[in-house]
Each structure stands twice: as C-alpha cells, then as structure tokens.
Amino acid sequence: MSAFPAALSRAQDMVEARLQDEINTLPQSDVRDAMAYAAQGGKKLRGFLVLESARLHGIPPTIAVQAACAIEAIHAYSLVHDDLPAMDDDDLRRGQPTVHVKWNEATAILVGDALQALAFGLLARDDAAPTPAARLDLIASLAQASGGAGMVLGQALDIAAETAATPLTLPQITALQAGKTGALIAWAACAGARMAQSETKALAAYAHALGLAFQIADDILDVEGDATLAGKRLNKDAEAGKATFVSLLGLEGAKARATSLVAEAQDALAPYGDQAQILRDAAQFVIARRN
Amino acid sequence: MSAFPAALSRAQDMVEARLQDEINTLPQSDVRDAMAYAAQGGKKLRGFLVLESARLHGIPPTIAVQAACAIEAIHAYSLVHDDLPAMDDDDLRRGQPTVHVKWNEATAILVGDALQALAFGLLARDDAAPTPAARLDLIASLAQASGGAGMVLGQALDIAAETAATPLTLPQITALQAGKTGALIAWAACAGARMAQSETKALAAYAHALGLAFQIADDILDVEGDATLAGKRLNKDAEAGKATFVSLLGLEGAKARATSLVAEAQDALAPYGDQAQILRDAAQFVIARRN
Numbered sequence: 388m389s390a391f392p393a394a395l396s397r398a399q400d401m402v403e404a405r406l407q408d409e410i411n412t413l414p415q416s417d418v419r420d421a422m423a424y425a426a427q428g429g430k431k432l433r434g435f436l437v438l439e440s441a442r443l444h445g446i447p448p449t450i451a452v453q454a455a456c457a458i459e460a461i462h463a464y465s466l467v468h469d470d471l472p473a474m475d476d477d478d479l480r481r482g483q484p485t486v487h488v489k490w491n492e493a494t495a496i497l498v499g500d501a502l503q504a505l506a507f508g509l510l511a512r513d514d515a516a517p518t519p520a521a522r523l524d525l526i527a528s529l530a531q532a533s534g535g536a537g538m539v540l541g542q543a544l545d546i547a548a549e550t551a552a553t554p555l556t557l558p559q560i561t562a563l564q565a566g567k568t569g570a571l572i573a574w575a576a577c578a579g580a581r582m583a584q585s586e587t588k589a590l591a592a593y594a595h596a597l598g599l600a601f602q603i604a605d606d607i608l609d610v611e612g613d614a615t616l617a618g619k620r621l622n623k624d625a626e627a628g629k630a631t632f633v634s635l636l637g638l639e640g641a642k643a644r645a646t647s648l649v650a651e652a653q654d655a656l657a658p659y660g661d662q663a664q665i666l667r668d669a670a671q672f673v674i675a676r677r678n
Numbered sequence: 679m680s681a682f683p684a685a686l687s688r689a690q691d692m693v694e695a696r697l698q699d700e701i702n703t704l705p706q707s708d709v710r711d712a713m714a715y716a717a718q719g720g721k722k723l724r725g726f727l728v729l730e731s732a733r734l735h736g737i738p739p740t741i742a743v744q745a746a747c748a749i750e751a752i753h754a755y756s757l758v759h760d761d762l763p764a765m766d767d768d769d770l771r772r773g774q775p776t777v778h779v780k781w782n783e784a785t786a787i788l789v790g791d792a793l794q795a796l797a798f799g800l801l802a803r804d805d806a807a808p809t810p811a812a813r814l815d816l817i818a819s820l821a822q823a824s825g826g827a828g829m830v831l832g833q834a835l836d837i838a839a840e841t842a843a844t845p846l847t848l849p850q851i852t853a854l855q856a857g858k859t860g861a862l863i864a865w866a867a868c869a870g871a872r873m874a875q876s877e878t879k880a881l882a883a884y885a886h887a888l889g890l891a892f893q894i895a896d897d898i899l900d901v902e903g904d905a906t907l908a909g910k911r912l913n914k915d916a917e918a919g920k921a922t923f924v925s926l927l928g929l930e931g932a933k934a935r936a937t938s939l940v941a942e943a944q945d946a947l948a949p950y951g952d953q954a955q956i957l958r959d960a961a962q963f964v965i966a967r968r969n
Binding site for chain 1: 707710713755756762764765782783786787791792794795799802814815817824827833834835838
C-alpha cells in the first residue's frame, strides 16, 4: 500500500495548524478572520510537495513547514482574488461561500494582500531554511513564481484570452497554465532542494510534468466531475467558450496526455531512487483525484 | 538653501528609472503595462527616505535603490487596490485615470498582486543590502509593515470605521493611520539602519512623528487643498462623514499638532547631527506641501 495518503494527511494537518497559528498572531480584524477562513481546508498539495521534497534533502518538517505555509498562503491568496466578481466571479470554494460573499469585496482584496505578505514574512524567519542564502533563494524564487513572470502572468494571459478573437492554441494554453498553476507547483516541489542549496533539476522536471498533468486533470474534472465533491462550480470554461485541454485534445486525448505526463513526472525522480516513491504516488493521485 | 529639494528630485529620478527598468524585464502583458503606469510619478517620498537613511549609514544609492524601489512598489500596489470600486472607488490618481478605469478591475487586482511580489523579489537580490542577514531583516520587516499587522490592518480598520455606529476617536484614528500610512513610512526611514545592521531607534522615532504629521497634513489638504494640484478627489472623507484629524482637532488644532510633530521628528534625529539636515527639511516639507 502506498505511503502517500498518510503523508498527504500528515502534511495537511501540520500546515493547516501552523498556518492558522500564524494568522492568529495578527491583531484582531475582519481581515484576520477572513484570512483564517481562506487558509482553511483544501488539499494542501503544494505544502505537501514542500515537506516531501525537503525530506528527500534531509530537511526536517520543523524547518520546512514555514515554506509549506508560505506556498499555501500564496495559493490561498490567489484563490481569494481569483474568485472576486471582477475575476472569475465564484460564489463557492472548497464547498463554502467565497470570502467576498461571506464578508465583502474590500475584505477579500485585503485578505489576499495580507496572505501574500505573510508568505514572504514566513520565508524570512530564521528557521525557514538552514542558511540565510537558502532563505533568500526561497524568497527570490517565490517572488518570481508568483509575480508578473509567473502566476500573475498566467492570470493576465487568461484574462486576455477571454476577449481574444480566437480560442487559444495548445501551446498558448500550455504557456498560460505553466504560469497560472505550474509556477507555484514547481516552486513547491523544488523548495526542499533550495533549502539544502542543492540542484533543483530533477524536482523541476518532475514538477513541470506534474503541474501540466494537474491542470489537464482539472479540465477533465470540469467536464466529468461532481460539483458537490469538487466544492465549486464546474464546466464554467466550456460554458464561457474558453479553450481547455479537453476542448483541444478531446476527452480521451486529454486523459492519455495526463497519463503520459504522470509517467514523465515519475521518471524524472530516478536520481532519488526509492526515497521518492511518495512523490511518484502523488503524481498518480493528481490525475486519479475526484476533486 | 536646503539641500532637500535636490535630494528628493534625485531620488525620484533614480527610483522612477530603476522601477520602470525592473517592470520592463517582465514578459509583456496588459498587467505589465499597467504596473509601469501605476509605478509612474508620485512624490516617491518613501523611496527618498530609504536612500537618505541609507546615506546616513554609509550605504550607497546603488545598493539602497533596490529597497527604495521595493517600498515604492508596495506603496503603488496599495494605491491601485485602494482605488478599486470595492474600496475607495477613485477614478483619479496622480492626475491620471486610475488603473481599473484605464484598464479594468481584474487588471488592477493583478497589478497590485504583482507589484507586491516584485517588492519582495527586489529585496532578495544579492545587491539589496551588504549582508544576507540585512536583506532578510528588510524582508521580514517589510512583510510585517505591509501585512495584516501593518498597512492592511490600517485598511481593515478604515473599512470597519465606515460601518461603525459612531465616528472614530482620536486614539482610534491614530492607530488606524499608524497602520495605513505610518508603517510604510517607518519601514522606509529605518531601511538604511537595517541595511547597515545598526540601531533603528532614532529613525523609528523620526518616522513615527513624520508619519502622523504626514497624515494630518493629508487631512488638512483634503479640506484646504486644490484638487487639480493634488491630482485626486478631495474632501471625500468629510463627505462620507468619516472622522479625520481635522474633524477631531479642528483645522487650527490639526495644524498645530502637525507642527509640533514635525519638531518632534526633527529632534529625534539628534544622534545624526548635521548629517541629518535633509531629513529634517523633509519633515518640514511634509506639512508644507500642496499635494
């Protein structure tokens, strides 16, 4: 039996508890309450990738948890802003009302802003990595992955696509997703190597294939999934006439591509041998998940 | 004659040019164009404070410019988000249409998000301070100053005040402004000491008084100012029935308080002797400015 589900569950519990603790140290305000709400739940897949890549590089969870919380704070901020009426206009996230629905838009904007600041603050802590150089590398790479050349660029391309005359091509949608989803997944998977100031090449190759498989699986779930399980509105891209991996490759083609990407991700972990089995199983999980 | 205007003008030119260069290295997108637009113009007072406090601690502008750009990127992001319809709903900033008016709300949200990431990325650069420890201190303190215990908290208190049954008291509005405006001004004024890993006490005392004087001056300008010179809508707090330093202290009382705060700010610089004359003159400027 795979050790992956237990490892994911441990990561979820650890990251959830620590992130809530960090938010609770802030002065009381609606924004703090809404930050705690926004950071709750979810798969914590990115946090898990940080903890697991850290383990492969001999970094204990007591150190890696800071970076795991940082990437989950960035992910949570991106969801809160993405759900805003001016962006995707979603009322439901993780099965609960979105922040701007439960509070208001102003609070949702500020929640995202403060979660981003929290992420960088966590990485600057003395115990966020064994050396100052490693902490600075984590910060510089997270700024790159989340900003105007990474996640925000992916979002910007997504917005531009909505008003474009023709649907995106496969290379265009791959580039968009590399920013929107791929950049944070790659940062998470490489974080352990960065903490140890080691080579990130194998983990980056793993993450590149994993991130794309993750997004293709999302597009498949959008068509085949159960909205109750997913805890969010489904099929919205197809309804909006947006190109997706499914619309471009067909349902069977998308499934085949996701399967081959998972194999590619798993192969990339060869340098880590048996130690990386949990990450291999995680790749399988990404396309087998139902939410 | 004071050396302050020339120093401010040099700081403006240097920070403006470097910030535009940094934004231009990002991949092209509407968000990048709008980031460049949002970062343009303004007084660059926070960037000037960074460069000037750095000079007092023997740190050259070639190093300090990174932190000066970082604080201006944070300031610009806060203005873009603050101007959004869900927040202050302002159409005009620095005499130009605000980002959400010129582009759209989604772009404005992403512009703020990417400017924040840029700020932290700049501080993680090898040349952002002489030592890794100093760079990490700049990052940790900026996360604190801009996040849910600093600037965002100030904004949250401001939003809460709008729906409160009674107007804010003087201590409440002072606490609100300490977050909303004071935290970034304090970070900027202390940045030079942090870069040199020196004591921040004198600069923090200077900044505390300066930040409050700045906000009182803003409230006075809101009543007495010229909207064309200010380049933004005036008198909106009074129209909204919000408590301001002017409504609480009266116009003359507010002016007297600002004047005594400037003296307090100037006195705090005693440990720096004549070297700090430009910062003393800057404090005077803050209450004498017409926009």
